[in-house]
Amino acid sequence: MTVTTRLRSGETRPAGAAPSRARRRRVASLKAFLYVAPALAFSLIFLIVPTLQTAWYSLYDWNGLSVATWAGVQNYIDIVQDEQLRDSFMHVGVLVVFYSFLPIAIALLLTMVISRAHALRGMSFFRTVLFLPQVIASVVIATTWLSIYSPNGLLNTLLRAIGLDSLTRVWLGDFNTALVSVGFVGTWLNVGLCLVLFLSGVGNVQPELFEAARLDGASGLQEFFGITLPALRGQITVALTLTVVSSLKTFDLVYITTRGGPGNSTSVPAFEAYNRAFNSGQVGSAASVAVVLTIGILLITALIGRLQPKDTE
Amino acid sequence: MKLSLGEKLVTYLVLVIFAAFALVPLLGVVITAVSPSSSTSGFRMPQSIDLGNFVEAWDRGHFAQYIVSSIIVTVTVIVVTTVLSVMAGFAFARLKFFGSNIVFFVLLAGLLLPAEAFIIPLYFNLRSAHVTDSYWALILPQIAQSLAFGIFWMRNQFMSFPGEVIEAARLDGATDLRTLWQIIVPPSIPSIMTMCLLVAMWTWNEFLIPLVMVTQDNLRTAPLGLAFFQGQHATDYSLLAAAGIIIAAPIVVLYFFLQKRFISGMLDGISSR
Numbered sequence: 001m002t003v004t005t006r007l008r009s010g011e012t013r014p015a016g017a018a019p020s021r022a023r024r025r026r027v028a029s030l031k032a033f034l035y036v037a038p039a040l041a042f043s044l045i046f047l048i049v050p051t052l053q054t055a056w057y058s059l060y061d062w063n064g065l066s067v068a069t070w071a072g073v074q075n076y077i078d079i080v081q082d083e084q085l086r087d088s089f090m091h092v093g094v095l096v097v098f099y100s101f102l103p104i105a106i107a108l109l110l111t112m113v114i115s116r117a118h119a120l121r122g123m124s125f126f127r128t129v130l131f132l133p134q135v136i137a138s139v140v141i142a143t144t145w146l147s148i149y150s151p152n153g154l155l156n157t158l159l160r161a162i163g164l165d166s167l168t169r170v171w172l173g174d175f176n177t178a179l180v181s182v183g184f185v186g187t188w189l190n191v192g193l194c195l196v197l198f199l200s201g202v203g204n205v206q207p208e209l210f211e212a213a214r215l216d217g218a219s220g221l222q223e224f225f226g227i228t229l230p231a232l233r234g235q236i237t238v239a240l241t242l243t244v245v246s247s248l249k250t251f252d253l254v255y256i257t258t259r260g261g262p263g264n265s266t267s268v269p270a271f272e273a274y275n276r277a278f279n280s281g282q283v284g285s286a287a288s289v290a291v292v293l294t295i296g297i298l299l300i301t302a303l304i305g306r307l308q309p310k311d312t313e
Numbered sequence: 314m315k316l317s318l319g320e321k322l323v324t325y326l327v328l329v330i331f332a333a334f335a336l337v338p339l340l341g342v343v344i345t346a347v348s349p350s351s352s353t354s355g356f357r358m359p360q361s362i363d364l365g366n367f368v369e370a371w372d373r374g375h376f377a378q379y380i381v382s383s384i385i386v387t388v389t390v391i392v393v394t395t396v397l398s399v400m401a402g403f404a405f406a407r408l409k410f411f412g413s414n415i416v417f418f419v420l421l422a423g424l425l426l427p428a429e430a431f432i433i434p435l436y437f438n439l440r441s442a443h444v445t446d447s448y449w450a451l452i453l454p455q456i457a458q459s460l461a462f463g464i465f466w467m468r469n470q471f472m473s474f475p476g477e478v479i480e481a482a483r484l485d486g487a488t489d490l491r492t493l494w495q496i497i498v499p500p501s502i503p504s505i506m507t508m509c510l511l512v513a514m515w516t517w518n519e520f521l522i523p524l525v526m527v528t529q530d531n532l533r534t535a536p537l538g539l540a541f542f543q544g545q546h547a548t549d550y551s552l553l554a555a556a557g558i559i560i561a562a563p564i565v566v567l568y569f570f571l572q573k574r575f576i577s578g579m580l581d582g583i584s585s586r
Contacts, residue, residue: 029411031489035404039397039460040416043423046435046457051426053434064437110331114324122325128572129332132339135568135575137518139536140557143543144342147550154341192335197580238580249427252520256540270429277433278525287433294430301425 051294057287064283075288085289088260088267091179092248095268098183099190099247104239106187107194111232112224115202116210127199130192142256145185146172149257172258178266185253190246194239201235202228237308241301248297269293346554366555370542374556378531379538386451386534387516391509393452394459398508401460402467403493407479423461428521436525450526451534455519459512470504471497507578510571514564535560 058075062068079085133141148154149171156168171181205227213223251270254260260267260275269289277286347362370376404410405417435454439445444453474497482492498505523537533541539556546552568575 026411029409032404032408032410033412033416035408036401036410036413036416036420039401039464040419042397042453042457042460043420046454047423047426047431047461048419050431050434050438051422053438054430057434110327114327116320116324120321120324123328124572126328126332127576128569130335131572131576132565132568133335134579135514135564136339136561137520137536137539137564139518139520139539140561143539143553143557144338146543147345147554148338148341150548150550153550154338188334188338191331195331196576200580245427249429251429255520255524256543270427273429273433274521274525278436283433283437290429290433294427297427298425 054287054290054294057284058291060284062283063281064277065281068284071284075285076292078285079288079292084264084267085269085272085285087264088269088272088289089292091266092250092268094179095183095186095247095250096244098180099186099250100240100243102187103190103194103243104236106191107198107239108229108232108236110195111198111202111228112220114199115224115228116207119203119207123199127196131196132192133189134193138252139256141185141189142253145181145253146257149181172266173262175262175265178258178262182250182253182257182266185257186243186247186250190243194243197235197239198232201232205231234308237304240307241304244300244304245297248293248300342554342557345550346558348551366551367559370552370556370559373552374538374542375530376535376538376556376559379533379535380559382448382451382532383517383534383536385448386455387513389448389452390455390459390516391512393456394463394512395505395509397456397460398463398467399493399498399505401464402469402471403489403497405464405468406471406474408489420461420464423457424465428458432521432525439526446527446529446532448532451523451532454522454526455516459515463508463512466504466508467501470501474501507574510567510574511578513567514575517564 057068059071059073060068061071061074079089150156151170155171159165159168169177171177209227210223213227218226249270250268251274254266254268254271255274258266260271270293273286273289273293275286276282276289346366347364349363349365401420405413436445439450444450478496479492482496487496517534518536519534520536520540523532523534524540527533527537530541539553539560542556543553
């Protein structure tokens with residue numbers, strides 16, 4: 001290998017010699033490269049270079065029109081000092097609980113109760129229904145919940161029907177409930193996903209294991225911690241990655257339902273980045289938020305990835 | 314393995330409760346959509362079914378135009394993504410070439426990056442190139458995002474393709490390109506179809522890229538159209554519900570027919586990252 005490489009770069013081969021193996025390999029390599037070149041070009045032009053530009057933009061003060069001025073790390077300092085930006089990152093922390101921890105906890109609990117549901121009749125129907133929210137456009141989901149949370153919407157109507165009139169309120173317009181209401185949509189979205197994921201994971205466990213455990217007189221809890229939970233490690237990792245990343249990226253839902261309001265109570269980083277870049281002319285600040293958000297997402301993905309059991313890769 | 318009757322009942326009960334939890338908001342939308350349109354009265358079971366909201370949403374909301382835009386964008390993205398993913402996936406799985414690791418790493422980065430990472434400069438780049446406010450501004454970035462997934466999907470598929478068959482074709486003197494399209498692709502059609510379904514769903518449902526890239530009404534895709542429609546008819550929930558159903562319907566119908574592909578595709582696709 002080293003010899004051919006040297007031949008290639010050193011041009012020591014006499015001119016006019018028969019095409020060498022190195023040359024043929026180089027042609028084959030070039031041809032193979034042509035297969036990936038268009039995809040590479042798309043990735044570079046539309047994803048990679050703009051991402052690097054985002055980092056560059058974040059060091060400037062720019063309103064999107066006039067000449068940008070150098071700002072150094074001021075935009076990053078602002079993320080810590082500016083209350084509005086700091087809050088947006090805190091809010092996303094709350095959303096992670098609703099989008100990720102709650103659905104995973106609920107789904108695990110249910111999996112414990114119904115660990116052998118995959119063998120039941122009608123399971124494919126339930127799987128289809130539980131997974132349904134995943135395929136509906138986020139904008140449609142958002143308008144749906146906007147209607148449910150509205151003053152005379154489904155939620156308040158239900159509360160009145162069961163005599164809890166005192167609890168009714170404008171859920172998305174109330175400082176105390178807006179963020180939780182947005183978060184609950186995430187719980188609704190992700191419970192089904194986690195449940196489908198975990199039930200399919202339990203389906204892969206050999207039934208003999210459960211039977212043996214029962215013969216040995218294992219309790220339901222012992223069965224869960226001894227067999228089910230270890231078997232689900234891969235699925236839990238996937239569920240964590242998916243739901244945490246989706247909560248960090250929350251944008252569509254906030255844009256449609258609250259635009260960050262009331263006040264600043266539901267603003268999230270993705271919304272701040274959009275709003276500052278395209279509405280309020282603070283492109284540099286928007287870029288710095290995007291950079292922090294991206295680094296956060298990549299770090300968390302990498303950290304969760306380390307939980308993944310090695311043998312499944 | 315046998316389940317006792319009690320276990321069965323508990324299991325069904327839990328499944329029914331959570332299926333209802335998933336369905337109630339969606340059924341609420343359907344009921345709202347067929348209720349007579351009005352902005353003051355609240356949610357209640359309708360006395361009669363009224364499909365007028367669909368007609369009104371369709372006419373007043375320009376949804377025919379938005380659906381056409383969505384179809385143009387989605388079909389173009391699917392076609393280009395499929396061709397390029399199949400070729401690149403084949404190269405990564407079956408060909409050796411200089412720098413393949415670096416190229417693969419670059420494409421991997423594309424899969425992990427959130428849209429927020431690149432959308433701001435991308436808008437200004439495309440604006441400088443006079444591409445914003447055109448279908449291209451919707452299609453090209455969407456292809457770039459879809460390719461990241463498509464290449465991984467096809468590479469995994471082609472790596473499990475029996476190597477002897479490919480060797481035999483090569484010995485018969487078939488070129489790589491011919492081996493790919495005539496030997497490898499035909500038996501891989503099911504997995505290519507799954508990829509197309511997922512790309513179709515993501516493209517159809519995409520919101521941020523159209524929101525940023527186009528301002529002209531006639532270029533809006535269906536979800537973006539709904540967002541603007543919601544801005545204008547903020548509290549007319551019957552109209553909004555009808556419009557939402559119109560937009561969600563194509564993908565939901567596909568999903569009901571091909572739910573196994575959707576579910577396994579989404580779960581496998583995510584797991585393989």
